[in-house]
Amino acid sequence: MARRVRVGGGALLRDMDAATQEHGLAVPAGEIGHTGVAGLTLGGGMGWLTRRAGLTIDNLLAAQVVLADGGVVRADTEEHPDLFWALRGGGGNFGIVTEFEFAAVPVGPIVSFGLFFFGLDDGAAVLRAARETIPHLPPTVGFQIIAVTAPPAPFVPAEVQHRLGWAIAVVGTTGSTPDPEAEQVHERVRATFPERLFEFCTPMPFTALQQMFDEGNAWGMHAYDKSCSVATLTEPAIEVLAEHVARKVSPMSVVHLYTLDGAYSAVAEDATAFGGGRSPRLTVFLIGLSPDGAGLPAERAWVRAFHRALLPHAIGTGMYVNAMTADDADRLRATYGDKYDRLAEIKAVYDPANLFHRNANIPPAG
Ligand SMILES: Cc1cc2nc3c(=O)[nH]c(=O)nc-3n(C[C@H](O)[C@H](O)[C@H](O)COP(=O)(O)OP(=O)(O)OC[C@H]3O[C@@H](n4cnc5c(N)ncnc54)[C@H](O)[C@@H]3O)c2cc1C
Numbered sequence: 525m526a527r528r529v530r531v532g533g534g535a536l537l538r539d540m541d542a543a544t545q546e547h548g549l550a551v552p553a554g555e556i557g558h559t560g561v562a563g564l565t566l567g568g569g570m571g572w573l574t575r576r577a578g579l580t581i582d583n584l585l586a587a588q589v590v591l592a593d594g595g596v597v598r599a600d601t602e603e604h605p606d607l608f609w610a611l612r613g614g615g616g617n618f619g620i621v622t623e624f625e626f627a628a629v630p631v632g633p634i635v636s637f638g639l640f641f642f643g644l645d646d647g648a649a650v651l652r653a654a655r656e657t658i659p660h661l662p663p664t665v666g667f668q669i670i671a672v673t674a675p676p677a678p679f680v681p682a683e684v685q686h687r688l689g690w691a692i693a694v695v696g697t698t699g700s701t702p703d704p705e706a707e708q709v710h711e712r713v714r715a716t717f718p719e720r721l722f723e724f725c726t727p728m729p730f731t732a733l734q735q736m737f738d739e740g741n742a743w744g745m746h747a748y749d750k751s752c753s754v755a756t757l758t759e760p761a762i763e764v765l766a767e768h769v770a771r772k773v774s775p776m777s778v779v780h781l782y783t784l785d786g787a788y789s790a791v792a793e794d795a796t797a798f799g800g801g802r803s804p805r806l807t808v809f810l811i812g813l814s815p816d817g818a819g820l821p822a823e824r825a826w827v828r829a830f831h832r833a834l835l836p837h838a839i840g841t842g843m844y845v846n847a848m849t850a851d852d853a854d855r856l857r858a859t860y861g862d863k864y865d866r867l868a869e870i871k872a873v874y875d876p877a878n879l880f881h882r883n884a885n886i887p888p889a890g
Contacts, residue, residue, distance in 0.1 A: 528627065529549070548699075552573035553569050558741075565624060566581075566616055575665065606870050618875060630699070631697055634728065636702065636707075636727055637694075639725070651766070654757065674689060687721070748811075750827050752841075754834075755805055756806070768833060776814065803839070810830050856884055864886070
């Protein structure tokens with residue numbers, strides 16, 4: 525089987541997941557079904573499969589691109605290799621991608637989902653236990669730490685609904701039921717983490733997992749987010765996380781820590797334009813969400829103060845380019861580091877007049 529996937533420039537993740545799952549395959553991507561494949565891919569693309577199979581860009585084989593001068597080209601390692609490099613992390617700066625060609629990996633159709641929920645006051649202990657667990661994670665497992673207000677969902681006990689707390693999410697992708705590698709992590713969580721308020725562990729279709737959080741992230745929400753990465757959960761970082769999570773106002777606001785290592789870190793630093801760095805890390809997303817504009821200023825202030833406090837404990841001051849807002853433009857150089865100048869040179873070749881500028885913009889060199 526060739527395991528090649530061709531995806532149109534306007535497709536959503538849920539479209540791609542539905543089509544690939546018909547063949548027991550998936551392209552490693554993000555975690556929300558209504559995210560666009562294009563924007564997510566061009567900035568990197570991370571989700572449940574990243575530890576196992578790398579970023580979305582690590583699985584990109586080629587792209588068809590409409591350039592600023594109207595020309596249409598195919599970019600891959602043979603044709604326009606500089607453009608192909610830049611597309612893998614450099615965002616929407618270089619042209620309009622009308623088709624992506626990906627290598628897919630065998631996944632599901634059933635995966636294992638495990639959610640363990642802990643009280644707010646146990647935050648520091650949960651983070652310490654996670655720090656000890658991460659180095660022992662099997663390679664096929666996705667692992668996230670999430671600070672979240674428990675939703676009024678059927679799998680959440682009534683007395684825990686609407687309570688702010690810390691969750692550990694474990695996704696097993698071996699395809700076996702039960703999933704031996706995920707079970708191993710579940711056992712460790714049960715044995716070494718604080719007393720949990722509830723757990724919810726179940727096999728589910730990969731396509732359901734990929735749309736599980738869509739409702740909480742519905743289109744039309746007012747949002748403000750920032751990100752940074754920490755190499756590990758040091759005591760000072762834990763202190764900041766525990767303190768600032770407790771200060772969020774909107775029940776919808778959430779903090780995600782994605783564990784990135786394994787296949788993510790097996791890719792050479794300069795193989796793509798990705799701005800994040802490839803050493804093992806936790807990428808922290810601070811996401812302020814409000815159903816209306818009136819609630820947004822409080823969430824924005826929360827995100828900004830949280831980010832300021834966490835930055836001294838982070839790997840550099842760069843940010844995941846897909847989590848940047850307009851006021852993060854000054855962080856682009858820090859995000860791309862040594863790659864920035866090469867990106868600006870490539871921009872000068874493919875878009876010298878900066879036609880594509882409504883993005884995390886890299887102006888053309890010169
Ligand atoms: C609810 C939510 C959940 C998310 N979850 C994840 C996650 O799990 N993992 C992750 O990695 N990221 C995640 N993200 C971040 C996401 O990757 C970025 O928001 C990304 O920009 C979304 O792309 P889009 O195509 O949906 O958005 P759009 O707003 O359509 O596009 C964003 C930018 O991408 C560029 N672009 C879009 N389409 C094209 C194209 N065809 N050709 C060239 N450039 C193009 C343009 O510069 C555009 O400004 C999430 C974001 C949200 C809002």
